[in-house]
Amino acid sequence: MTTATQTTAKRVLDIRNAPGRHWVGDGLPVHNLFGYNGPGVAARSPFLMLDYGAPYDFGPTTKQLGVGQHPHRGFETVTVVYSGELAHRDNAGGGGTIGPGDVQWMTAGGGIIHEEFHSPGFAKSGGTLEMAQLWVNLPAKDKMTPAGYQPITAAQIPVVDLPDGAGHVRVIAGAWDEAKGPARTFSPITMLDVVLSAGRTAELPQPEGWSTLVVVASGSASVNGTESVTGPAVVTLSTAGQGVTVQAGSDAKLLLLSGEPIDEPVVGYGPFVMNSQQQIVDAINDFNSGRFGQGLN
Numbered sequence: 001m002t003t004a005t006q007t008t009a010k011r012v013l014d015i016r017n018a019p020g021r022h023w024v025g026d027g028l029p030v031h032n033l034f035g036y037n038g039p040g041v042a043a044r045s046p047f048l049m050l051d052y053g054a055p056y057d058f059g060p061t062t063k064q065l066g067v068g069q070h071p072h073r074g075f076e077t078v079t080v081v082y083s084g085e086l087a088h089r090d091n092a093g094g095g096g097t098i099g100p101g102d103v104q105w106m107t108a109g110g111g112i113i114h115e116e117f118h119s120p121g122f123a124k125s126g127g128t129l130e131m132a133q134l135w136v137n138l139p140a141k142d143k144m145t146p147a148g149y150q151p152i153t154a155a156q157i158p159v160v161d162l163p164d165g166a167g168h169v170r171v172i173a174g175a176w177d178e179a180k181g182p183a184r185t186f187s188p189i190t191m192l193d194v195v196l197s198a199g200r201t202a203e204l205p206q207p208e209g210w211s212t213l214v215v216v217a218s219g220s221a222s223v224n225g226t227e228s229v230t231g232p233a234v235v236t237l238s239t240a241g242q243g244v245t246v247q248a249g250s251d252a253k254l255l256l257l258s259g260e261p262i263d264e265p266v267v268g269y270g271p272f273v274m275n276s277q278q279q280i281v282d283a284i285n286d287f288n289s290g291r292f293g294q295g296l297n
């Protein structure tokens with residue numbers, strides 16, 4: 001372990017401000033921070049897609065808002081709820097409610113059909129929904145792994161205070177300080193949910209050779225010396241170097257995503273992300289012919 005003064009800072013490759021909201025189904029208004037097409041895909045590997053649902057107020061309803069059953073293959077979906085409550089159900093037997101501070105880590109693997117709605121309780125009362133969904137790639141050798149579901153409750157996620165009351169870090173996956181995140185992953189990943197107070201600085205070093213993204217969900221922050229970045233935005237850092245220094249301009253809610261890059265082709269089509277066009281054709285055919293299993297009823 002090198003000391004902080006010997007750490008080379010990771011270089012800032014890209015700063016991307018989120019576009020306006022779009023709706024996923026009729027219940028998830030999100031800003032898309034990045035996807036699996038276009039420039040920067042390799043620099044973000046193994047992270048494929050990130051939607052951030054900034055706070056949005058829903059009135060009470062008896063309707064089921066969200067997105068009805070749909071398939072996935074070839075990666076994992078990670079849903080983080082900050083406020084409100086979602087309900088999930090899939091045809092591999094996974095399901096449950098995801099409330100404030102909870103995380104759902106779902107492995108689509110070789111194929112899953114699932115639905116993502118507001119929970120009945122949240123729909124009935126109404127309130128503020130704030131959430132994020134991250135897609136994490138699977139290595140080629142694991143893309144057809146059986147589907148899986150990890151319900152991770154807030155109580156299972158270690159919270160580490162930053163020095164001098166600057167904020168805190170929740171360790172969802174990987175390690176931070178002495179704490180280890182509960183998520184089981186197929187490739188080495190760090191996922192930290194960071195809250196940093198205005199004017200304060202956090203050192204969040206990540207391994208040499210790992211892709212590293214600092215997502216400013218809300219508030220504003222400077223990352224490795226950039227100008228202040230106002231959320232929702234994502235800063236992509238180099239694999240080279242280790243140092244990640246974040247200074248909050250205003251109270252900031254951040255996600256730090258870091259991982260060993262998966263150096264394999266990324267070919268995606270809608271809810272399928274594979275390594276070749278033929279595998280996409282196979283996924284569509286397999287879904288249409290029922291090889292993802294029974295749909296939900």
Ligand code: MN
Pocket residue numbers: 070072077114116
């Ligand atoms: Mn989905």
